[in-house]
Amino acid sequence: MLTVEEARARILAALHPVPAETVALAEAWNRVLAAPVAARLTQPPADVSAMDGYALRAADAAAGARLRVVGAAPAGRPFDGTLKWGEAVRLFTGSVIPNGADSVLLQEDAESDGDTVLARRPPDAGQHIRRQGQDFAHGDIVLQPGRRLGARDIGLAAAANHPWLSVVRRPRVAILATGDEISMPGEPVGPGGIVSSNSHSLAALVRACGAEPMLLPLAGDDVDAIGAAAGAAAEADLLVTTGGASVGDHDLVQAGLAAHGFALDFWKIAMRPGKPMIFGRLGDRAGATAVIGLPGNPVSAFVCAVLFLRPAIDRLSGLPAGVPPVEPAVLGAAVRANDHRADHLRARLSIADGQTVATPFARQDSALLRALAESEALILRAPHAAAAHPGATVSVIRLDRLGF
Amino acid sequence: MLTVEEARARILAALHPVPAETVALAEAWNRVLAAPVAARLTQPPADVSAMDGYALRAADAAAGARLRVVGAAPAGRPFDGTLKWGEAVRLFTGSVIPNGADSVLLQEDAESDGDTVLARRPPDAGQHIRRQGQDFAHGDIVLQPGRRLGARDIGLAAAANHPWLSVVRRPRVAILATGDEISMPGEPVGPGGIVSSNSHSLAALVRACGAEPMLLPLAGDDVDAIGAAAGAAAEADLLVTTGGASVGDHDLVQAGLAAHGFALDFWKIAMRPGKPMIFGRLGDRAGATAVIGLPGNPVSAFVCAVLFLRPAIDRLSGLPAGVPPVEPAVLGAAVRANDHRADHLRARLSIADGQTVATPFARQDSALLRALAESEALILRAPHAAAAHPGATVSVIRLDRLGF
Numbered sequence: 093m094l095t096v097e098e099a100r101a102r103i104l105a106a107l108h109p110v111p112a113e114t115v116a117l118a119e120a121w122n123r124v125l126a127a128p129v130a131a132r133l134t135q136p137p138a139d140v141s142a143m144d145g146y147a148l149r150a151a152d153a154a155a156g157a158r159l160r161v162v163g164a165a166p167a168g169r170p171f172d173g174t175l176k177w178g179e180a181v182r183l184f185t186g187s188v189i190p191n192g193a194d195s196v197l198l199q200e201d202a203e204s205d206g207d208t209v210l211a212r213r214p215p216d217a218g219q220h221i222r223r224q225g226q227d228f229a230h231g232d233i234v235l236q237p238g239r240r241l242g243a244r245d246i247g248l249a250a251a252a253n254h255p256w257l258s259v260v261r262r263p264r265v266a267i268l269a270t271g272d273e274i275s276m277p278g279e280p281v282g283p284g285g286i287v288s289s290n291s292h293s294l295a296a297l298v299r300a301c302g303a304e305p306m307l308l309p310l311a312g313d314d315v316d317a318i319g320a321a322a323g324a325a326a327e328a329d330l331l332v333t334t335g336g337a338s339v340g341d342h343d344l345v346q347a348g349l350a351a352h353g354f355a356l357d358f359w360k361i362a363m364r365p366g367k368p369m370i371f372g373r374l375g376d377r378a379g380a381t382a383v384i385g386l387p388g389n390p391v392s393a394f395v396c397a398v399l400f401l402r403p404a405i406d407r408l409s410g411l412p413a414g415v416p417p418v419e420p421a422v423l424g425a426a427v428r429a430n431d432h433r434a435d436h437l438r439a440r441l442s443i444a445d446g447q448t449v450a451t452p453f454a455r456q457d458s459a460l461l462r463a464l465a466e467s468e469a470l471i472l473r474a475p476h477a478a479a480a481h482p483g484a485t486v487s488v489i490r491l492d493r494l495g496f
Numbered sequence: 497m498l499t500v501e502e503a504r505a506r507i508l509a510a511l512h513p514v515p516a517e518t519v520a521l522a523e524a525w526n527r528v529l530a531a532p533v534a535a536r537l538t539q540p541p542a543d544v545s546a547m548d549g550y551a552l553r554a555a556d557a558a559a560g561a562r563l564r565v566v567g568a569a570p571a572g573r574p575f576d577g578t579l580k581w582g583e584a585v586r587l588f589t590g591s592v593i594p595n596g597a598d599s600v601l602l603q604e605d606a607e608s609d610g611d612t613v614l615a616r617r618p619p620d621a622g623q624h625i626r627r628q629g630q631d632f633a634h635g636d637i638v639l640q641p642g643r644r645l646g647a648r649d650i651g652l653a654a655a656a657n658h659p660w661l662s663v664v665r666r667p668r669v670a671i672l673a674t675g676d677e678i679s680m681p682g683e684p685v686g687p688g689g690i691v692s693s694n695s696h697s698l699a700a701l702v703r704a705c706g707a708e709p710m711l712l713p714l715a716g717d718d719v720d721a722i723g724a725a726a727g728a729a730a731e732a733d734l735l736v737t738t739g740g741a742s743v744g745d746h747d748l749v750q751a752g753l754a755a756h757g758f759a760l761d762f763w764k765i766a767m768r769p770g771k772p773m774i775f776g777r778l779g780d781r782a783g784a785t786a787v788i789g790l791p792g793n794p795v796s797a798f799v800c801a802v803l804f805l806r807p808a809i810d811r812l813s814g815l816p817a818g819v820p821p822v823e824p825a826v827l828g829a830a831v832r833a834n835d836h837r838a839d840h841l842r843a844r845l846s847i848a849d850g851q852t853v854a855t856p857f858a859r860q861d862s863a864l865l866r867a868l869a870e871s872e873a874l875i876l877r878a879p880h881a882a883a884a885h886p887g888a889t890v891s892v893i894r895l896d897r898l899g900f
């Protein structure tokens with residue numbers, strides 16, 4: 093059995109970013125930038141005023157003279173002429189500083205009768221001026237590829253005059269839930285049957301990670317049905333299956349995919365919940381679709397998705413991919429010594445004495461969806477970790493900060 | 497001038513959640529639930545096996561007898577009969593426990609020749625059985641309204657057999673950027689002109705907050721143009737303007753909206769950046785559109801959006817709305833004593849000795865888009881806060897955790 097870290101490293105080593113596409117700026121939020129964004133203009137385009145007031149020569153104002161207001165230059169309508177001794181030009185935040193002026197008299201420091209203005213508190217030379225290009229100059233790279241674009245990045249790309257951006261295509265992730273007992277919400281449920289939850293929570297998670305989910309029809313516990321789904325997944329970048337990894341003595345997913353050229357990389361990880369997780373690829377190396385076979389238990393499937401699927405999508409998306417963020421927390425209840433498998437205890441978070449306290453749920457059954465939905469963190473228990481008492485420091489993955 | 501807290505309280509008091517709509521489960525991720533979700537079935541639907549193995553009577557197995565395997569019950573295909581003394585039924589994770597059986601012998605503890613099975617390590621009565629309804633019972637409320645639906649919630653709603661969910665409609669937020677100097681990316685830029693960044697970053701932020709942005713055509717610094725836009729905003733839940741709040745001696749936005757029945761609530765907040773922020777409403781009280789008039793400076797606009805627009809959208813969306821999460825951090829560089837306005841210093845974060853260090857940018861000019869895009873936190877400086885040295889504890893809003 094592989095460790096969690098070995099398994100993740102092997103998954104990431106096998107995956108590569110998908111190609112780029114061009115999208116409108118208005119559609120680029122939360123996409124991963126695929127090419128550097130170079131400024132197509134200089135900002136500010138010239139020396140501009142940082143405030144409302146009057147452009148003048150500092151030396152004039154310092155002399156205490158009344159200056160003649162020879163014009164106004166609202167932002168976007170620069171003053172045409174050149175300022176001479178004894179002259180001032182009315183301007184506003186963002187106005188271009190006229191030729192000949194060297195500073196801005198603040199409106200609140202000015203005494204004006206419309207035609208003339210007097211500086212009650214004269215500015216220093218250069219004061220209240222934003223210099224040409226102080227934000228960026230034409231040709232400057234303002235955004236580097238590999239960055240997930242936030243709202244501020246979108247504003248920066250707009251200011252740099254880009255109506256289109258090159259972003260990494262959304263990875264296509266096919267989702268195949270298997271099992272004779274499962275059905276789709278709102279459809280007939282057989283005797284002893286349940287409604288599939290994995291396909292829907294995984295589709296949401298895939299979407300939240302910036303990829304495009306493709307929900308394949310449910311497949312029963314049947315090698316042929318699972319095999320048929322493999323064909324449909326050929327155009328996906330990644331096929332995620334749930335269930336069927338160890339049905340009794342059979343591994344139906346592996347058997348079903350075998351007819352479509354499935355090459356197994358590994359299928360067991362020393363972890364709990366979620367030991368039987370498959371990784372491999374479908375098809376030849378060039379046009380291969382990676383396959384992650386998640387366990388059927390919803391909690392196991394979700395924990396494996398946090399540990400492996402999200403990093404896999406990040407890698408396909410051209411993002412830095414690795415361990416989910418791990419933070420320290422104070423243990424809120426005793427935990428037993430761990431066996432050889434890395435454990436991931438579902439826990440609630442609270443704050444006590446300014447510290448984050450993680451309290452594991454008393455029942456850690458991997459079929460409890462309600463406790464899973466209420467979990468705020470996974471407490472990480474290393475293989476063979478000793479028993480720990482309340483107050484001990486533990487490592488947690490904060491589920492509330494994963495963005496899904 | 498209002499304090500930041502007073503201003504936010506007045507905005508939130510004036511806003512109410514928008515109505516609900518029904519969406520397909522596959523579209524419900526990240527939406528705000530508008531009605532309780534009651535389980536439409538019981539999960540598990542019966543007592544089921546938690547493991548692969550054999551259903552039997554614990555007393556039989558304890559006696560050391562070889563048990564006759566009288567059938568198999570894969571998940572979704574329950575065993576029809578009733579188990580008698582000396583009998584066992586092959587089953588799998590999720591299989592219904594047959595009548596007459598009281599426990600599950602683990603596959604790895606079983607010695608089977610196909611027709612019979614011997615328990616090498618007999619189970620206790622009740623062991624490895626998931627009880628009917630231990631996750632939820634028919635009629636249980638599994639999700640409460642007012643919750644933003646995460647991937648796990650979607651899985652839970654699916655398991656509870658809901659193909660549709662009632663969610664709060666996305667608030668419609670109209671965005672109006674004003675200014676003679678601004679143009680759209682890719683379009684001609686006038687002399688001394690710049691490309692509008694606010695409308696695009698705000699549209700992204702609005703979308704990230706779960707609302708629907710509606711980009712109105714740019715309006716020049718012109719009362720009539722701004723007024724015309726007001727009509728287009730009538731069907732929005734919220735109109736956000738940028739710029740025009742204090743152009744020289746005029747307040748163009750207020751003047752422009754006046755003809756459309758604008759009622760001002762307040763227009764000045766004791767904060768930096770972003771003092772001139774307008775709040776009010778357009779139209780009569782019943783069909784009113786709330787108006788937030790942001791400053792034109794991109795940094796001011798963004799900080800005001802963090803402090804006021806996001807909570808406003810949360811309130812319209814039916815979420816708990818209030819102060820953005822504030823966390824402690826260690827100051828990384830000296831800061832001066834503050835004046836009467838609450839300050840919001842753009843800062844980078846780092847980790848030293850396990851603590852989060854927030855270091856303000858040396859230049860805090862509210863026109864610097866690049867520094868804004870690189871900021872990871874806002875350091876909050878209360879009105880009249882004393883000068884502080886590196887190492888002091890300060891409060892920060894982590895921009896990297898706001899989801900936009």
